[in-house]
Amino acid sequence: MHSRATPYLLVAPLILFVGVFTYVPILTSLDLSFREWDFLSPDRPWVGLENYRLVMSSQEFWNSVRVTALFAAISVPLRLCLALGIASYLVREALPQRLLRGALFLPSVTSTVAIAVVFSWLFATDYGMINAALAALGLPRLHWLQDPGLALWVIIIVNTWKQLGYDIVIYIAGLQAIPQDLYDAAAVDGGRRGHVFRRVTVPLVMPTTYFLLMISVIEAFQVFTVVDVMTRGGPAGATDMLVNLLYRVGFTLFDIGTGSAIAVLLFVLLTALALIKSRVLGRRVHYEA
Amino acid sequence: MRHIFKTTALTGLLACAAVSAQAATTVEFWHSFKGASGEVLDGIIAEFEAANPGIDIEASYIGNYNDIVAKLQAAIPARRAPDAVILEVTRYGLFADRGVLAELDGYLEADPLRDDLFGFAREVGVYQGKTWIVPFNSSTPVLYVNKAVFAEAGMEEIPDLGDFDAILAAAQTVQQSLGDDGISGIAAPGQFARWGLIMANDSDLIDSVSGDILIDAPETVEAYEWMASLVSGHGVASVDGVTEEDNGRDAFLAGKVGMMMNSTGNFRSAKTALGEDLAVLPMPCNRACSVPIGGAGIGILSSAEAEVQQAAWRFISYAAGAESNAKWFAGTGYMPINRNTAAQPVAAAALEQEPGITVAIGQLDVARGRPRPPVVTWMRASEYDVWQAMALGQREVAPALEDFAARTRAEAARTN
Numbered sequence: 107m108h109s110r111a112t113p114y115l116l117v118a119p120l121i122l123f124v125g126v127f128t129y130v131p132i133l134t135s136l137d138l139s140f141r142e143w144d145f146l147s148p149d150r151p152w153v154g155l156e157n158y159r160l161v162m163s164s165q166e167f168w169n170s171v172r173v174t175a176l177f178a179a180i181s182v183p184l185r186l187c188l189a190l191g192i193a194s195y196l197v198r199e200a201l202p203q204r205l206l207r208g209a210l211f212l213p214s215v216t217s218t219v220a221i222a223v224v225f226s227w228l229f230a231t232d233y234g235m236i237n238a239a240l241a242a243l244g245l246p247r248l249h250w251l252q253d254p255g256l257a258l259w260v261i262i263i264v265n266t267w268k269q270l271g272y273d274i275v276i277y278i279a280g281l282q283a284i285p286q287d288l289y290d291a292a293a294v295d296g297g298r299r300g301h302v303f304r305r306v307t308v309p310l311v312m313p314t315t316y317f318l319l320m321i322s323v324i325e326a327f328q329v330f331t332v333v334d335v336m337t338r339g340g341p342a343g344a345t346d347m348l349v350n351l352l353y354r355v356g357f358t359l360f361d362i363g364t365g366s367a368i369a370v371l372l373f374v375l376l377t378a379l380a381l382i383k384s385r386v387l388g389r390r391v392h393y394e395a
Numbered sequence: 396m397r398h399i400f401k402t403t404a405l406t407g408l409l410a411c412a413a414v415s416a417q418a419a420t421t422v423e424f425w426h427s428f429k430g431a432s433g434e435v436l437d438g439i440i441a442e443f444e445a446a447n448p449g450i451d452i453e454a455s456y457i458g459n460y461n462d463i464v465a466k467l468q469a470a471i472p473a474r475r476a477p478d479a480v481i482l483e484v485t486r487y488g489l490f491a492d493r494g495v496l497a498e499l500d501g502y503l504e505a506d507p508l509r510d511d512l513f514g515f516a517r518e519v520g521v522y523q524g525k526t527w528i529v530p531f532n533s534s535t536p537v538l539y540v541n542k543a544v545f546a547e548a549g550m551e552e553i554p555d556l557g558d559f560d561a562i563l564a565a566a567q568t569v570q571q572s573l574g575d576d577g578i579s580g581i582a583a584p585g586q587f588a589r590w591g592l593i594m595a596n597d598s599d600l601i602d603s604v605s606g607d608i609l610i611d612a613p614e615t616v617e618a619y620e621w622m623a624s625l626v627s628g629h630g631v632a633s634v635d636g637v638t639e640e641d642n643g644r645d646a647f648l649a650g651k652v653g654m655m656m657n658s659t660g661n662f663r664s665a666k667t668a669l670g671e672d673l674a675v676l677p678m679p680c681n682r683a684c685s686v687p688i689g690g691a692g693i694g695i696l697s698s699a700e701a702e703v704q705q706a707a708w709r710f711i712s713y714a715a716g717a718e719s720n721a722k723w724f725a726g727t728g729y730m731p732i733n734r735n736t737a738a739q740p741v742a743a744a745a746l747e748q749e750p751g752i753t754v755a756i757g758q759l760d761v762a763r764g765r766p767r768p769p770v771v772t773w774m775r776a777s778e779y780d781v782w783q784a785m786a787l788g789q790r791e792v793a794p795a796l797e798d799f800a801a802r803t804r805a806e807a808a809r810t811n
Contacts, residue, residue, distance in 0.1 A: 144810070145468040146493035232577065232633040233646065252634040252787050340638060340780060342789040357465050358776040360489070360810075 178326035189273030211271035222335035254344035280314030435726035488767035528692030569653035580631035582643030588656035627788035659755035662728025675751030
């Protein structure tokens, strides 16, 4: 009854969906990166590598690369360390842990825009609750969203708060997969808690860490909403991530060719990072205890 | 039998034709009004539809002016653009230049509305000698004062606030007296007010006649230096209003700021928030008395079918008519654009009972339209970052503006 075409027919809808909504836009973006277009003109003249030359010679682009890399370098390890630490506590199946898991996961399913708006109010200089708390303690008010030295930290805090719940849930799944025998054996050998964590938990949860690392680095390079709502890349470019620059150039300044060139460069950068990670870290990941 | 069949078929065809003749023409209309303004607009649309049963206005709130521009960009190549759209008065030139908007002169010439519109209202819709939009919500910036805050700071009578020094002195008085209570002297000026203050210093960002870039002109630099000093030099304006312009307005409405310069379109919300404590004054005349005309107008997309364009024009004409304009003026505080508006009972009542609402009209003698070539859209989008850097003390004003002027000239050469 089953013809050879059946499997292809079964996967065809998905392939069609991914093709239309993922690969066609990627290829269109690649094509547009070699053209000059403002979304409105009927003509899209071919300009070769001019858009790439413009991007590579722009201070704004290199500032965005620096800011995004800094953001990723701080926020990814922070997220993973916090998530592993909290997951190690929440892995136990007791009522408080279950309640906490739900509470910590809540931000992951909350609208990012709503979170960013609320944190904007909290971090407002003159009317924000955080500065009010600092003032109550006799400390000076800080220009959280106006000081270039602080604004990126605020974005890191908000993004970590938003994403942490997801990382914790994934880590809990990873921790639950570690056989209890290994902990029992370590206990028989007199292993202390910290030692067992370092020598048993961390290596055996490595596949989860590797997966989260991949995901969180990609997310870090694609962060947009929190920045767009809270700082729009400011002050003075201190939080101007690559995707914010891409959006601003393409959709605010009407230069879709240059915006597409930035998108293509971001794609190349992320692919290169994924390859490096798989070469460097992939060998250290063991999928069996 | 054959006869019966023929009669039935003919009756059916006639019925179809009648239904098709009565089918409503739908005009998809994108706008930027919500809250109280949105309700007034909904009322005008409902009255228009009642008066024109063959036309259905499908109105959608899209966001602010920037959001509309961004969404139009995505909608036009996707062939999902609306039939009529609200466009800000300095940003429609780009769309006109690229052939996105339909020319309105033919409609306007044949419509009595042409003679009813004030001169400024006809002028703001013209780019390169042709009419592309008809203003709907016209405004100028005005100076809003919270009398209660001033009185608490020891200024029972509002002092003369006619120039930059006087405004700064009043802001400092408020800040010194009430700063510890979380009350600021003045809200950091938003982009429309910044443009107004530059014009009050006898300059402009781009010359509306010659198109020359005046961003680094000495008077423009001086105006920006004064504006930036309100935040980073004298500390009389909150930094919160620099990174998010609406914060300054919201703080004023909450009674936490002594003064703000903002569009007359904020009159209704300010009156509701502050009641009798609200005073509305003209913008300062520092080196000159001059204010920009702001707001937006309705344009028709050239992609709309001829019949839909006709229907859209009827709506535009109705919305700009004296009766609708009077309701809009009284309900929002935006300026009348029609010579006959003031004679309408609802407008006459507003003029009599709410003197603050007339300040913007009083400024019309010194009001002028702003430039609208394609580069203005780019310039306005880019100005926010430059202002932020200057106001927060991260860049010196003069070099920041020189750099911005150079970039704007390069962009003008590319896009105009």
